[in-house]
Amino acid sequence: MTTTNASLLWFRRDLRLFDNTALMEAAAAGGRLFAVFIFDRAILQHLPADDARLPFIHHAVAELKAGLQARGGDLLILHDEAASAIPALATALGCQRVYANRDYEPYARQRDAAVAASLERQGAELVLCKDQVVFECSQLLTGQGKPYTVFTPYMRAWRKAFHPQLATPLGEPAPAQWQPAPAAHRALPPLAALGFPASSITPAAKPGREAGLQLLQRFARKLPHYKTLRDYPGEPGVSGLSVHLRFGTVSVREAMSLALSQQNEGADCWLNELIWREFYQQLLWHFPEAATQSFKPEYRQLQFTGLDSWFDAWCDGRTGYPIVDAAMRQLNQTGYMHNRLRMIVASFLVKDLLIDWRRGEAYFAAKLMDFDLAANNGGWQWAASTGCDAQPYFRIFNPVTQSEKFDPEGRFIRRYLPELACLDNKAIHAPWQAKTLPPGFVLGQNYPEPIVDHAVQRQQALALFGKQD
């Protein structure tokens, strides 16, 4: 080993020091070690100034920086375009290798390919590690050597190939040869300096690794009841870990370890959800065109006829369907939406409002703190019946039935639509159907009348989707 041997660890969506594959690999390579996080202008320029994710990322980066300083190193911070800044930084620091954890999204693949090519030209190397999945995108293939496009066979293959060793957290490396940060890249700029003044969103979950680990611990006790409780948005039945998995403040192996630590139907059900995550990840990897159009070719030419004013009402949570409106307000206010509600509002946008699923997908992408391209696209295409393993087109969620079933006492609705708190448990799901409303409550004034009639729109959706053949 020469004294000039140096590596650069590039943090992206893996904002933790524990159980981080690229960190383990970089440390194992020996030599001097630098670490960097880039606020990537190529990504940030598309985000609104009140984006809820930036405060979360900023907090996690600050934690990471403090953690590295406690270990004798530091975190370099750049506000730049990653594709050009990383190779330049590697040159400036004299690093022969840049370590990072593999990212499967189309933009990331393109960016990493550009970085790898630049590094190669200057005699350096980009080393990408498997970290955010248990199985790489091409590790599980059908007997024909083709990618899986149906969940259940994929899930069976996943479980068959799985070994607990694959989900065992890696720990932390022995003290590495951490290097201090050059003065130019030492400071963590405040959010306002990055173009993101305080967000108007009040996230449901606290940011940072400590908060993520706390959630994980708390969820361990709820896990046995996960299978049933997870469907009720008014109950604390879900883990709330999605945003932590998105930014890596909790690792996938830590989550898997919890799922495997219990032998009950809740734990098994949750493991399936984690497998869904990998299913959609590998799907988008093999079929990147699905990011911008219907997976099923026969649905690429659908003529959506919904009004723009309906889309605006959907975004704002004033469609007149309480469960839909409460869900959209949860999204707008907290940057999060319960999974059951994501299905309900997606079905409503596509099948009731007859609006292109991609507009809903884009709205979720802008608002969801846990936004993940593969999972979001997969979910929307499932709900829109345009996906690989989609809901059949004639299965159209009834927003009132769903509301009665999964929020029977209107607990969730009341939380986000206080104007309906005075309605009884029956009327709250469909105020326009109530025989009597509380005195002083006027439909159309206190709360909107439904903007569409579900029974009518359902027939239109059946006609629209059914005639494609």
Next chain:
DNA sequence: TTTTGAGTTGTTCGA
């Protein structure tokens, strides 16, 4: 090559 079984999350209708 052919056959066989199966496919996240539902709704509506009629008895």
Next chain:
DNA sequence: GTCGAACAACTCAAA
């Protein structure tokens, strides 16, 4: 109110 059947075939994946 409860229950079972119909909804439409089609494609995937494995035997």
